[in-house]
Each structure stands twice: as C-alpha cells, then as structure tokens.
Amino acid sequence: MVPLWVVVVLKSAIVLFIVVTTFAYAMLAERKVLAWMQLRPGPNRVGPWGLLQPAADAAKMLFKEDLTPATADPLIYRLAPWLSMITAMGVFAVIPFSETSGGLWSVGDVNAGILFIFALTSLGVYGISLAGWASGSKYPLLGSVRSTAQMISYELAMTLSVVGVLILAGTTSLAGIVHAQSTLWFVVPQFAGFGIYLITAVAETNRAPFDLVEAETELVGGFHTEYSGLRFGLFFIAEYLNMITVACIATLLFFGGWNPLFGLAAIPGIVWFVLKAGLVIFVYIWLRATLPRLRYDRLMAFGWKILLPLATLNLMVTAAIVAWKG
Amino acid sequence: MRFFSAIGALVQGFFTTFQFFFQKKPTIAYPLVKKQHAPRFHGLHELRRYADGKERCIGCELCAIACPANAITVIGAENTPEDRRSPGERYAARYEIDELRCIFCGLCEEACPTDAIVLTPRFEMSDYRRGSFIYAKDRLLVPAEAGVGTAPDERPNGIPGDLGAVSAQKSTVDVASGYGATWRGEILKTERRGLAG
Numbered sequence: 436m437v438p439l440w441v442v443v444v445l446k447s448a449i450v451l452f453i454v455v456t457t458f459a460y461a462m463l464a465e466r467k468v469l470a471w472m473q474l475r476p477g478p479n480r481v482g483p484w485g486l487l488q489p490a491a492d493a494a495k496m497l498f499k500e501d502l503t504p505a506t507a508d509p510l511i512y513r514l515a516p517w518l519s520m521i522t523a524m525g526v527f528a529v530i531p532f533s534e535t536s537g538g539l540w541s542v543g544d545v546n547a548g549i550l551f552i553f554a555l556t557s558l559g560v561y562g563i564s565l566a567g568w569a570s571g572s573k574y575p576l577l578g579s580v581r582s583t584a585q586m587i588s589y590e591l592a593m594t595l596s597v598v599g600v601l602i603l604a605g606t607t608s609l610a611g612i613v614h615a616q617s618t619l620w621f622v623v624p625q626f627a628g629f630g631i632y633l634i635t636a637v638a639e640t641n642r643a644p645f646d647l648v649e650a651e652t653e654l655v656g657g658f659h660t661e662y663s664g665l666r667f668g669l670f671f672i673a674e675y676l677n678m679i680t681v682a683c684i685a686t687l688l689f690f691g692g693w694n695p696l697f698g699l700a701a702i703p704g705i706v707w708f709v710l711k712a713g714l715v716i717f718v719y720i721w722l723r724a725t726l727p728r729l730r731y732d733r734l735m736a737f738g739w740k741i742l743l744p745l746a747t748l749n750l751m752v753t754a755a756i757v758a759w760k761g
Numbered sequence: 762m763r764f765f766s767a768i769g770a771l772v773q774g775f776f777t778t779f780q781f782f783f784q785k786k787p788t789i790a791y792p793l794v795k796k797q798h799a800p801r802f803h804g805l806h807e808l809r810r811y812a813d814g815k816e817r818c819i820g821c822e823l824c825a826i827a828c829p830a831n832a833i834t835v836i837g838a839e840n841t842p843e844d845r846r847s848p849g850e851r852y853a854a855r856y857e858i859d860e861l862r863c864i865f866c867g868l869c870e871e872a873c874p875t876d877a878i879v880l881t882p883r884f885e886m887s888d889y890r891r892g893s894f895i896y897a898k899d900r901l902l903v904p905a906e907a908g909v910g911t912a913p914d915e916r917p918n919g920i921p922g923d924l925g926a927v928s929a930q931k932s933t934v935d936v937a938s939g940y941g942a943t944w945r946g947e948i949l950k951t952e953r954r955g956l957a958g
Contacts, residue, residue, distance in 0.1 A: 472781050721775065724778045726771075
C-alpha cells in the first residue's frame with residue numbers, strides 16, 4: 436500500500452499543475468473574450484490563435500527587473516505576494532472536482548470544506564493589504580485600505596448568501612452539498628442567494644466592476660503599483676486563481692457540481708464540472724466587458740444597504756421554510 | 762419603477778456586449794493583410810524616367826524650394842555630350858530626401874516642371890538608424906530595367922505590389938551615425954558651392 440503522504444503529494448502536484456494551466460488559459464480566455472466583446476481580435480501573434488501567449492507572458496514576467504522601493508518594508512514587501520498566492524492555491528486542496536466509484540476527485544475530503552475555503556480566502560486579503568502597506572507609497576496604501584474595507588463588507592453578505600445553501604444541504608462538506616443537489620440544483624430554491632453570491636464574489640476577487648482596489652484610473656495600479664516582475668506575476672496568478680475558485684464554489688454550491696444535466700450520465704462528471712465553472716468564468720468576463728467601475732461610496736452603500744439585508748432576508752426565509760417543512 | 766428601468770438598462774448592456782462577441786471584427790491583420798490605399802495616397806518618393814531611360818529630373822531645385830520641411834537637397838550638374846543623364850541641360854548630380862523631415866504633403870510633386878518626383882503609395886520605411894532615412898538617388902530613382910515609374914494620375918487604386926521593396930534596399934549613401942538633418946544640408950550646400958565655382 437502506498438503511504439498516504441505520497442498520495443497527497445502526488446494529488447497536490449497534479450492539482451497544482453492543472454490549476455496553473457487553467458490559470459494561464461483563463462487569462463488568455465479573458466483577453467480573447469474581452470477583445471471580442473470590444474470588437475477586437477485579441478492576442479493572435481504568439482502561436483496559432485495566440486495559444487502560446489501565456490508562455491510568452493510568463494517568460495516576459497520572469498525576465499523583468501524586480502524592483503523594491505527604498506521606502507518599502509523589505510520583508511513584508513517580499514512576503515505579501517506569496518501570502519496572496521499560497522492562500523489562493525491552498526483553496527484547491529479541498530475542492531472536489533468530480534466523483535467516480537474510486538472516490539472523490541480532490542486532494543483532501545474535508546467535512547467542513549466550505550468553511551476552510553472561506554477561512555483561506557479571507558486570509559488572502561492580508562496579501563493585498565500588506566502589499567499596499569509595505570510598499571511605502573501612497574497609491575498602494577489607498578488601494579490596500581480600500582481592499583480591506585471592501586473585503587469586510589462583501590464577505591459578510593457572501594457568507595450569509597452561502598448559509599442558505601448549507602441549511603438546505605444540511606452539511607458543510609462540499610461533496611455532501613453536491614450530493615444534496617442530485618435532483619434539484621440549489622440555484623432554483625436559492626436564486627436570491629445565488630445572485631448575491633455572484634455579485635459579492637466579483638467584489639471578493641477584486642474584479643471589474645468592483646476592482647476599486649486596483650482602479651487604474653485613480654490609483655495607478657492600486658496595491659500592486661510598486662510591484663514588478665515575478666512578484667507582480669504572483670499577484671496576477673492569485674487574482675485569477677481566486678476567480679477560478681469562486682467559479683468552482685458557485686458550481687459546487689449552486690449548479691450541482693459534477694451532477695450531469697438532462698440525465699446525461701454517460702459524460703463524465705469532470706466534464707460537467709469544467710463546463711459549469713467555465714460558464715461562470717465567462718459570466719465574470721462578460722461582466723467586466725459590460726459594466727464600468729462603481730464609485731467607492733456607492734460600492735459600500737450597495738454592499739451594506741442592499742446586499743447584506745437581502746442576504747439576511749434570504750437566510751431567514753430559507754431557515755423558516757426548512758423549519759416549517761421539518 | 763427606477764429599479765426596473767435599471768434592470769432593463771443592465772440587460773440591454775449585457776445584450777450589447779454579447780452581440781459584439783459574435784460580430785465580425787473590423788481589424789485588418791496588417792502585416793498579413795494590407796489595406797487598399799486611396800488613389801492619391803502620399804507615400805515614399807520616386808524619381809521617374811523617360812521611356813528612353815533618361816532621367817526626368819533636370820536639377821532645377823524647385824522641389825527643394827517648394828518643400829515646407831526643408832527635406833529635399835538637390836545639387837545639379839551640367840550634362841556633357843558624352844554623359845547625357847537627362848534631356849535638358851542639367852541633371853541632378855545628387856538628390857536626397859530626408860524622409861524623417863518629410864511631411865508627405867506632395868508639394869514637391871506639384872512644383873516639379875517635368876513630373877520627375879512623385880509620391881508613391883509605399884509607406885513601409887521603418888529602420889533602426891536615422892541615417893537610413895536619407896533616401897538618395899540610389900533608392901529614389903526608378904531602376905532602368907523597372908520602366909519609367911507611374912505618374913500620380915495614372916496610379917491605380919489598390920495595394921502596391923512592391924510595398925516595402927524600396928525600404929529593403931540597402932542604402933549606398935554614406936551617412937554619419939550622429940547624423941543631423943540640418944547639418945547634413947549645410948555640408949551638401951558647401952559641396953554645391955564647390956561644384957558651382
């Protein structure tokens with residue numbers, strides 16, 4: 436029998452490889468989709484249809500000069516990108532991608548998987564705020580202050596919108612939640628929760644139209660203004676991994692994970708999972724291509740005065756119905 | 762009501778971007794596909810010849826006088842019975858255009874009494890050295906075997922077949938690396954004075 440740690444290391448390596456490849460092509464897909472929505476052809480110079488663009492970008496990133504401002508806090512400045520990236524990658528340890536007779540397709544099957552994910556993604560904000568603070572320059576600081584406020588306000592509504600699903604499923608295990616959706620996806624009874632999750636997830640991942648943390652027009656580059664080269668690349672990776680993460684969670688919580696559609700059980704679950712997650716990612720890119728950035732005070736007002744009460748109401752109604760049905 | 766109109770606006774916005782997603786992109790994949798130029802497009806210059814192979818330019822310097830950017834330097838010389846370059850008395854011993862100074866206005870073309878200097882539709886002249894933008898007779902004059910060159914009025918609307926061919930030619934004019942246009946013009950004028958007397 437192979438020792439457990441070997442299995443875990445192998446599984447982690449495979450998942451990391453797949454996740455990083457997905458990141459590379461999610462980035463290309465974003466650039467392509469964004470371009471097509473703006474009537475441009477998008478990257479098409481490197482390889483056929485620009486398929487080697489991620490490799491070219493990575494090479495460029497690696498060879499760029501790595502600058503540290505004189506006023507920066509050297510240790511924290513160097514640590515922050517890794518913090519962002521490790522928390523973004525760590526999440527994939529508990530995400531189940533599919534299930535076959537051999538077992539669950541995940542590195543670890545944690546029975547409180549969703550809590551683990553929220554704990555880790557909440558830690559991710561430290562990467563951003565420390566980066567902004569340690570840069571020793573004003574725009575990054577403003578970006579990090581914004582990120583802290585934005586994350587706190589939207590995390591509340593996000594968690595509340597997810598609790599409705601947890602009540603319906605009666606479990607915090609991600610596999611259990613998917614199993615509970617074998618007949619009906621939670622997007623139907625939890626449509627309000629899904630809407631709130633979708634919106635707050637955009638804010639959580641700092642993507643347009645909620646990308647005030649790195650608002651180019653106001654804050655140069657926000658928290659990563661001073662970063663260059665590989666360290667900037669790490670933030671970049673973390674940002675896209677976060678997008679993939681929220682797409683995966685949306686798939687698991689609301690779209691039945693790897694459960695097949697229309698009873699097409701012949702198609703393997705992983706294909707369904709990838710299709711659903713890809714669709715969510717497409718919606719996020721579509722959102723970025725369509726909506727302009729919100730004003731900061733409106734962002735806060737929207738989070739606290741609309742999303743939070745709505746999420747609370749959704750949670751109470753769900754709880755009441757579940758209690759009433761027994 | 763405001764809520765519903767806001768939702769309507771959102772839906773409309775998402776529909777618009779979704780439509781664009783499938784629309785044909787107007788971008789021309791430039792190095793691969795070349796855009797049709799207008800019939801009167803002003804590009805790189807060309808010095809034309811007569812059908813018998815003689816140069817049209819008579820070295821009158823009217824183009825250099827007309828040039829608003831002082832980009833043209835002409836030094837004329839007398840034709841001799843042994844060496845007749847042009848049908849007139851004089852010909853251009855040196856004819857240099859600094860394409861970096863040139864504003865492609867076409868006034869030289871209008872000033873020329875013999876229709877010798879014309880603007881072609883060629884436009885790909887990029888290079889790494891400033892000196893390479895001094896186009897002298899070696900690159901401006903239509904090669905004898907290539908015919909007489911096309912007058913602007915006869916030029917067809919379309920994609921020039923030899924785009925970039927001229928810029929690919931190696932310049933034989935010797936230009937110092939720290940080249941400055943005005944400075945070079947001064948040198949040429951000194952040279953002209955030498956020729957004149």
